[in-house]
Amino acid sequence: MKRGSGRDFWRRAIVALILTMTAETAHVGQLHIKKISLGELIQRSTHIVIAMPDDPPSVEEQVVIKARGKKPPPYVRLVHRFRVRESLRGDLSPGTAIAVVPAGDALQERLHRDYHTKGLSRHAVVDFYETKSQFDDQEPRILFLAAHNGRFAYARNIGAEGLGMRSEIERQLGVNGGPLDDPRAAHVDLALRAHGNFGVYGDLREGLTAVKQHSTVRLTDVANGMRVDIVPRDGQGHEYQFLVTRAGTIEGFMAAESDTVLFRQFALRDVQGLHGGRNAYVFPDGRVVLQIVTPTETGLHERRFEMMLTKDQQESLRQLLSQHPPARIHIPMHPGIPDQAQPEISLTEHDGSVTTVAKWDDDRRPDFDALYSLFLRYAQQAQELKPVWEGRYASGWRAD
Numbered sequence: 414m415k416r417g418s419g420r421d422f423w424r425r426a427i428v429a430l431i432l433t434m435t436a437e438t439a440h441v442g443q444l445h446i447k448k449i450s451l452g453e454l455i456q457r458s459t460h461i462v463i464a465m466p467d468d469p470p471s472v473e474e475q476v477v478i479k480a481r482g483k484k485p486p487p488y489v490r491l492v493h494r495f496r497v498r499e500s501l502r503g504d505l506s507p508g509t510a511i512a513v514v515p516a517g518d519a520l521q522e523r524l525h526r527d528y529h530t531k532g533l534s535r536h537a538v539v540d541f542y543e544t545k546s547q548f549d550d551q552e553p554r555i556l557f558l559a560a561h562n563g564r565f566a567y568a569r570n571i572g573a574e575g576l577g578m579r580s581e582i583e584r585q586l587g588v589n590g591g592p593l594d595d596p597r598a599a600h601v602d603l604a605l606r607a608h609g610n611f612g613v614y615g616d617l618r619e620g621l622t623a624v625k626q627h628s629t630v631r632l633t634d635v636a637n638g639m640r641v642d643i644v645p646r647d648g649q650g651h652e653y654q655f656l657v658t659r660a661g662t663i664e665g666f667m668a669a670e671s672d673t674v675l676f677r678q679f680a681l682r683d684v685q686g687l688h689g690g691r692n693a694y695v696f697p698d699g700r701v702v703l704q705i706v707t708p709t710e711t712g713l714h715e716r717r718f719e720m721m722l723t724k725d726q727q728e729s730l731r732q733l734l735s736q737h738p739p740a741r742i743h744i745p746m747h748p749g750i751p752d753q754a755q756p757e758i759s760l761t762e763h764d765g766s767v768t769t770v771a772k773w774d775d776d777r778r779p780d781f782d783a784l785y786s787l788f789l790r791y792a793q794q795a796q797e798l799k800p801v802w803e804g805r806y807a808s809g810w811r812a813d
Contacts, residue, residue, distance in 0.1 A: 446541050447540050448541050448542075448543060449540050449569060451574075451578075451582070451585060453542075453569075454557050454569055455585055456766070457557075457559065457568045457766060458502065458557040458558060458559060458568040459502075459503060459558065459559050459560045459568075459740065459766040460502055460556075460559075460560070460565065461500075461502040461503065461555065461556070461557055461558070461586070462498075462499065462500050462501065462502075462503065462505055462511075462555070463497070463499040463553050463554070463555055463556075463576070464495035464496060464497050464554065464556050466495060466496075466550065467494040467496045467510060468494075469494065470494055470550075471492060472492050473489055473492070474490040474492055475487040475488070475489055475490075476488040476489075476748055478529055479751060483529070483530070485529030488521075488522045488525045490514060490518060490522070491514075491515065492512050492513065492514055493512070493513045494510065494511070494512055495510070495511050495513060496509070497511060501579075501582065501583065501586065503558075511565055512564045513564070513565045513566065513567060514565070515567060515570070516540070516566055516567040516568065516569050517566075519757070523755075530751055531686070541569070541570045541571055542557075542569050542570065542571045543571070544571055544573060544575070545575075546574055546575030546578040547575050548573075548575040552575075552576075554573050554574065554576070555574040555575070555576065555579060556572060556573055557573065558572065559766065559767060559768070560739075560740045560768040564743075568766075584597075597634075597639055600639065600661065601621060601639055601641055602620045602621040603661060604657045605617050605619075605621060606618050606620050611666060614651050614653070614668040615650070615651055615668075617643075628644060628645045629643070629645075630642070630643050635656070637656070637658060637659065638659050638664075640654065640656055640657075641653070641654065641655055641657055652668065653666070653667070653668050654666075654667045655667065676697060676734075676761055676762055677696075677697065677761040677762065678694060678695070678696060678760075679694075679695040679730075679758075679760050679761075680692070680693065680695070680758070680759045680760075680761075681693045681756060681757070681758055681785070681788040682757045682759075683754065683756035683757070683785075684704070684706045684713070684806070684808070685753075685754040686713075688708060688754070689706040689708050689713055689806075690706055690754060691703060691788070691792045692706075693791055693792060694811070694812035695791075696812075699721050699726070699727050700719065700721055700722075701719070701721070701722060702812035703717070703718045703719075703720075703792055704806070704807075704810070712805060712806070713805070713806035713808075714804070714806060715802075715807065716796075716802075716803050717800055717802040718795035718798050719801050720794065720795050729787075733783060734760070734784075736783070737780040737781075737783045737784055739759070739760045739768045739770050739784070740760075740768045741780070742778070742780045742781055744772045744776065744778055744781065753774055753775070754773075755771050755772065755773055755774065756771065756785060757770070757771040758771070758784055758785065758788075
């Protein structure tokens, strides 16, 4: 990347993406670009690091596409290689080598495969972040990453910033992963050390540096001080909300047991174009929405169900996610075969970050299979109920 303004880089990046998605892969009918803010980019990132390009800075991977009677071109994936210098969010240590694939890489591979094996040309919506601070090819930069099949993908397209945006990024992060050089964070830290003994609800007098090791912390400016929200990342323990006044006292303290909220959404996407399947969406209150899809002479037919998990089922789910966290599931990529199913599991965390992992149907991956089997049990249980909706399969529908 040559030095130039962030806006120039933004224009070049859009042009490059359009050329890639139309001229090279030629599998997108229409490309819609949606610009996102820094706050949205941060929200969608499981890891934010300062990193330098490694040697070599990038490599190409070719995925062979198999089709009966055809020799379709391979899907070519450009993988960027970096060496971590510092972590602002997440658990990557300095010196760690990381490989980063493009945002939406799994979708792009699927679109490429569908176009060259089935002749399908689909529309695509691409989220774009406009880089504000410039950096050269050999300079460190801030990367916004999402866990992806055991490695990383850019959280969204152009998931990178120059170091000139570091202070603003740390301000928006609150104190999550950043040092206490933000005056707001330092003010809250002093208040906690002086007044953070909340009795039966816990003692936070160790300060923010310790709290952020196990919890997500959000700081919000309000008229009479700073609102502080603290949520445990593993969903165990207490959630806190309180006001730190300008004088450094704590007021309006509230605490709630974080016993069921492990995530915003836990989902399975597992419908194959010819043979059907199921999609499932699990929410923190125990609500489950399922799409059971079967093939018919006129196309795919859907029955939609809703049910509530029992307390015991919710506890089993918590234990399973603790034993097999999606962010730690690593599944090497390899070519599939025509019409093979590829189930995809995603977990949306408290802070909005999303981890997605997928495998081919005939792969045996114990961690993935344990989560997948749970979804299959939910699907079997739901079919004993009356559908809440029935009709032609709505492939673009998502539960919320």
